[in-house]
Each structure stands twice: as C-alpha cells, then as structure tokens.
Amino acid sequence: MRHRRAPLGLGLPALIALAFLTLPLLALLAKVPWRRFGDILVESATVEVLVLSVGSAAVSTLLCLLLGAPLAWVLAHARPATRRILRTLVTLPMIVPPVVGGVALLAAYGRRGVAGAPVYELFGVSLPFTTAAVVVAQTFVALPFCVLAIEGALRGIDPEYADSAAVQGAGRFQVFRYITLPLAAPGVVAGATLGFARALGEFGATLTFAGSFPGVTRTAPLAIYQALDSDPALAYGLSAILLLVSAAVLLSLRDSWWPR
Amino acid sequence: MRLLSTSLCLVLSAGVAAGCSGGDEETVTVLAAASLTDVFDDLTSVYEDEHPGTTVKLSYGGSPELVQQVVEGSPADVLATASPTTMDTVTKEGLTDGEPEVFATNSPVIVVPKDNPGKVSRLSDLAKDDLTIALCAPEVPCGAVAQESANRADLKLAPDTEENNVRSVLAKVAAGEADAGIVYVTDVTDEVKSIDIPDPAITEYPIAVLKKASPGAKDWVDLVTGDKGQRALKDAGFGAT
Numbered sequence: 059m060r061h062r063r064a065p066l067g068l069g070l071p072a073l074i075a076l077a078f079l080t081l082p083l084l085a086l087l088a089k090v091p092w093r094r095f096g097d098i099l100v101e102s103a104t105v106e107v108l109v110l111s112v113g114s115a116a117v118s119t120l121l122c123l124l125l126g127a128p129l130a131w132v133l134a135h136a137r138p139a140t141r142r143i144l145r146t147l148v149t150l151p152m153i154v155p156p157v158v159g160g161v162a163l164l165a166a167y168g169r170r171g172v173a174g175a176p177v178y179e180l181f182g183v184s185l186p187f188t189t190a191a192v193v194v195a196q197t198f199v200a201l202p203f204c205v206l207a208i209e210g211a212l213r214g215i216d217p218e219y220a221d222s223a224a225v226q227g228a229g230r231f232q233v234f235r236y237i238t239l240p241l242a243a244p245g246v247v248a249g250a251t252l253g254f255a256r257a258l259g260e261f262g263a264t265l266t267f268a269g270s271f272p273g274v275t276r277t278a279p280l281a282i283y284q285a286l287d288s289d290p291a292l293a294y295g296l297s298a299i300l301l302l303v304s305a306a307v308l309l310s311l312r313d314s315w316w317p318r
Numbered sequence: 319m320r321l322l323s324t325s326l327c328l329v330l331s332a333g334v335a336a337g338c339s340g341g342d343e344e345t346v347t348v349l350a351a352a353s354l355t356d357v358f359d360d361l362t363s364v365y366e367d368e369h370p371g372t373t374v375k376l377s378y379g380g381s382p383e384l385v386q387q388v389v390e391g392s393p394a395d396v397l398a399t400a401s402p403t404t405m406d407t408v409t410k411e412g413l414t415d416g417e418p419e420v421f422a423t424n425s426p427v428i429v430v431p432k433d434n435p436g437k438v439s440r441l442s443d444l445a446k447d448d449l450t451i452a453l454c455a456p457e458v459p460c461g462a463v464a465q466e467s468a469n470r471a472d473l474k475l476a477p478d479t480e481e482n483n484v485r486s487v488l489a490k491v492a493a494g495e496a497d498a499g500i501v502y503v504t505d506v507t508d509e510v511k512s513i514d515i516p517d518p519a520i521t522e523y524p525i526a527v528l529k530k531a532s533p534g535a536k537d538w539v540d541l542v543t544g545d546k547g548q549r550a551l552k553d554a555g556f557g558a559t
Contacts, residue, residue: 169450170494186495187450187478269452269479269490276480284482287382288457 083301090298091291098295103272103281107296111278112303114189115257118196119204122253125197126204127246133205134212145206152202159198160266167194168267191268192275196257203256204249211245212238248311255307258300344372346534347393349384351400351523352483353424353460353502357554358398358542364550365541372534380458380483381405388413388528395535398525398542400424400484400502401459405524415531418524421543423557424502425520426463428513429491436497441515444498445473452487452496455480459521460487464500466519504555520557 064072091098098104133144151159167174169184178184185191219241220233228236239246261279268275270284278300285293346365350358355378362374377384377394381404388397388408397414398421399405405418430438436449444451445468453475454461461480468475481487484501491499492509502521506512525542527535541547 164493164495168493168495184450184495270455270481271477271479274478284455284457284480287380287386287482290386 086294086297086301090294094291095295095298098292099299104292104296104299106273107276107278107281108299110189110192110273110276111258111300114192114196114277115200115254115260117193118200118257119250119254121193121197122201122204122257123246123250126201126249126253127208130205130208130212130249133209148202148205150202151198152206156199156260156262157266160195160263163191163195163198163263163267167191186267187269187271187275189268189274192264192277195263195267196260199260199263200253200257203252207249207252208242208245211242211248214245215241251307251311255304258304258307344369344532344534345375346372346395346532346538347375347377348396348398348538349377349379349387349392349394350396350398351381351384351459352378352485353400353505354378354398354523355485357504357550357556360550361541361547364546365538368541369534369537374538378483378485380454382457383482394528395531396525396538397528398523399459400523401462401521402524403462404459405526408526408528413529414526415529415535416527418526419539419543420522421525421547422523422551423520424463424504424523424555425518425557426460426467426500426515427503427506427518428498428515429488429501429506429510430498430513431491431494431496432509432511433494434511435494438498439513441468441471442473444468444475444500447476449476449497450495451475451477452479452481452490452499453477454484454487454500455482458483460484460500460502463502463519463521467500467515467517470517470519471515506555523556 129148133141133148136144154162164171164186166172167185169175169178169186174185185194215238219237223233223237259279260277261283264270264275264277265280265283270276270280272281276284278296282293282296282300285296348358358376358378362376365374366372377387379387381399381401384397384399385404385407388394389411397405397408402418402420408414409418428438428441428444430436436443438444438449443449453464456462456465458481460483464475478496479490481490484505487496487499488501488505488507488510490496491501492507500515503512525539527539542551
C-alpha cells in the first residue's frame with residue numbers, strides 16, 4: 059500500500075487511540091523512581107527475577123519453535139475444513155483468560171490432574187511449583203503466536219518453488235530444508251519473537267499453575283504483583299524494565315511480523 | 319455534567335458502584351482480609367436487613383493488597399485487615415476516620431489434603447524439602463504469623479510457593495497440589511484436615527472507617543464490633559476481643 063496522509067476525520071480518532079494505548083505506559087515510566095532505578099536493576103533479587111524470566115521464556119520459545127513449526131506446516135497444508143478446526147484449537151489458549159489457562163493446566167498436569175496423577179503415582183514427580191511448570195505455562199500461552207505467525211509465512215510461499223524443486227529431483231526433506239525453511243524464515247523469526255515476548259509477560263497461568271516462589275517460579279510479572287503490595291517503587295522499576303525489554307524485542311521485528 | 323456522571327456510573331457500576339449512589343440508595347464498600355470472607359458474607363445479610371435501602375459491597379484479598387488499593391484511592395468505606403502492621407500503613411497516611419479498632423484474633427494451623435499424602439503430623443514436617451508446602455508470602459499477615467510460629471519452634475520452613483492471600487494457600491492444599499500449608503484456624507473447611515501448631519503466634523484484626531466514608535460505614539463497624547458480630551466471629555472460630 060502506498061503511503062498517504064490520513065484524512066482529518068480518521069486522523070483524530072487514530073490519534074486518540076494511539077494516546078489511549080501509550081499514555082498509561084508513559085505514565086508508568088513517569089512514576090518509576092529513576093534515582094533508585096540503578097539500585098533496583100543491580101539488586102540480587104532483581105537479577106534473580108530477570109534471569110528466571112528471560113531464561114524460562116527462552117526455553118519456552120525454543121519449545122514453541124520445535125513443536126510449533128511442525129504444527130504450522132500441518133495447518134498450512136490441511137484441507138480448509140480441517141484447518142478451521144485446527145486453527146480454532148490453536149488460537150484458543152491465546153484468547154482464554156490466562157487464569158483459565160492455569161486452571162486448565164492444573165486439571166491436566168497437576169498432581170491430581172488427568173495426566174499428572176498417573177505420573178505422580180508412578181514416579182513421584184509433580185509439575186506444579188517447579189521452574190518446569192513456569193516453562194509449561196509460558197509455552198501454553200506463547201505457542202499459538204508461533205504457530206500462527208509461521209503458518210502465515212508458510213502459506214505465503216508460492217507452491218511453484220517446491221514443485222519445480224521436486225520436479226528436478228529434490229526429496230521431501232530437501233525441499234523443506236532448502237526451499238520452504240529459508241522462505242519461511244522471516245515468519246519463523248517473527249513467531250519466535252512474539253512467542254518470547256508473550257512468554258516473558260505471562261502472569262495468570264504461571265501464578266495459578268506454578269505458584270510463586272523466589273528463584274524458582276517467581277518471574278518478573280509475579281514479582282511485580284508481589285512488590286506492588288510491599289514495595290511499590292520496586293514494582294514500578296521492574297515494570298519499566300519489562301516494558302523496555304518487550305519494546306526492544308518488538309522493535310527488533312521491524313516489518314516482518316505481520317503480513318506487509 | 320450530571321448526565322455524564324450518571325451515565326458513567328451506569329457504565330462503570332459493575333466495578334465501582336460506590337460513589338455513584340444518589341437518592342435513597344446507599345452503598346457501603348467494605349474491603350476485608352480474605353480470611354474474613356465467610357463471616358462478613360453472613361454479616362452482610364444481617365446488615366442489609368437492619369438497613370433497608372443500603373447495599374454492602376465486599377471485596378476480599380490479601381491485607382497488603384487491600385491496603386495498596388486504599389492508598390491508591392480505591393473508593394472504599396471500611397477496611398478490615400488481618401494484622402495491625404498492614405493497617406498502620408493506612409493510618410500513617412491519614413486515610414482512616416478515627417482510630418482502628420481490634421475486633422478479632424486468629425491463629426495459624428497446619429492444613430493437609432484429606433488423605434494427607436505427605437504424612438504430615440507436626441510443624442517440623444513443614445521444614446522438609448521433599449514435601450510441597452504452600453504458605454502465604456511473608457508480607458501477608460498469614461505468612462507473617464506462620465513465620466513467627468516457626469521461629470518460636472526454632473524451625474526453618476521450606477515453602478514451594480508464597481501466595482498472596484490465605485485463601486490461595488487453602489485452595490492449593492484442598493486441590494491436593496500441596497502436601498501442607500499454613501492457614502488460619504478459621505479457614506479450615508471440610509476439604510482439608512487440620513493439625514494444631516503448639517504455641518502459635520496470634521494475629522489481631524483491626525477495622526477502621528475510611529476518610530469520606532458513606533454514613534453507613536460506622537454502622538457496619540458497630541455491627542462487627544457489637545454483640546451480633548462478635549458472636550458470628552466466635553462461631554467461625556475467631557478469638558473475640
């Protein structure tokens with residue numbers, strides 16, 4: 059689409075919408091105790107929280123790619139009717155309230171959960187209250203972002219490329235490795251980045267499914283929630299850090315994330 | 319402007335009905351520690367019977383969370399917390415109308431799932447690393463009381479999660495996800511089994527009318543501190559004052 063100036067009738071509501079979205083975030087930055095910011099940033103508790111948050115989000119992102127790319131491929135190549143059902147299932151975790159996601163995860167993988175109970179009976183292993191549970195909660199909410207972004211990229215690829223490669227003798231795997239994957243790369247990167255940002259921000263499912271314990275399950279959003287009651291300045295400082303990290307992550311995407 | 323504020327109130331009434339009440343209708347908004355849920359729910363119907371036309375809106379949560387809401391200007395008329403320390407924050411900010419009054423006491427108790435999978439029998443079991451333990455965060459009164467009780471017994475508790483209010487701890491134990499937790503004696507339900515803590519620390523519950531409260535707020539405090547309220551608290555297992 060060519061760039062053109064918005065008509066005045068659109069410009070004003072657009073401006074209001076933009077202000078509505080950005081004002082709270084700017085207000086947050088204004089309330090951050092910047093003089094204490096340096097101290098907050100180097101405090102061992104903050105470092106612990108950030109390491110846990112970024113680390114678990116990175117593992118979640120990796121899982122999202124490993125599991126999400128194949129699912130995206132299946133989605134992209136499914137018949138329309140099947141695709142509609144699959145896409146609904148994939149998108150649901152993205153839409154349901156995070157706390158519902160947490161309750162659902164407990165129902166499935168909790169110690170008394172459908173899948174969790176037998177595992178606990180047999181091996182004495184239970185998932186809730188562990189860092190692994192944080193990763194599970196984050197992956198649950200981030201995976202749809204990865205799948206949908208990668209699926210979009212895969213469906214944008216002209217099938218002719220793969221066909222002509224196949225005609226010239228390329229095997230299925232070779233086609234995937236040398237044609238499909240490079241062409242879908244921007245979508246994969248976008249999916250991973252969005253998934254990472256979503257995992258980093260996960261709160262409700264984590265609190266419900268993984269609990270909150272310093273160094274084990276208390277990620278940045280949980281630490282902010284906790285600090286809001288006891289040390290608001292710390293809550294604002296941590297919020298600012300998370301906001302800046304998320305903004306940096308999204309900025310790094312440039313134009314490749316949604317359809318151009 | 320009147321029209322605007324009325325329609326705003328209509329739009330927002332689901333969340334923040336207080337402050338919108340005009341005419342005969344009066345709303346008393348009470349913020350209360352999560353452990354008071356059952357008693358205050360019961361007292362609400364008593365209050366509303368005695369004060370026709372007045373609606374009581376209750377919001378429960380961890381005491382620090384409620385204190386934070388009051389400090390941030392949440393439109394509330396009465397605040398009841400589970401410890402004097404949390405209430406002090408509000409008093410120091412000059413947000414109460416008069417001195418808070420202690421109306422009940424409570425003590426911590428160990429709770430385990432009905433089938434007690436962790437075979438917990440005494441407080442020292444909560445120091446075991448291989449058991450899954452849910453406690454209130456130390457900032458929340460139920461966490462502070464648990465901590466102090468452990469200190470008295472010279473124990474270092476080994477929690478796996480620190481929840482923001484006592485009902486979350488109870489929920490995690492009742493669901494069987496945690497082997498044990500510490501809640502107030504008044505929180506114990508049929509879904510869990512309780513085990514006494516010898517020489518437990520006791521917490522006091524203060525209640526206060528907040529600045530610019532609606533006129534019915536004082537009546538609510540009188541109800542809670544009066545005979546009916548004290549009897550209800552005692553029936554629920556609180557220590558009366």
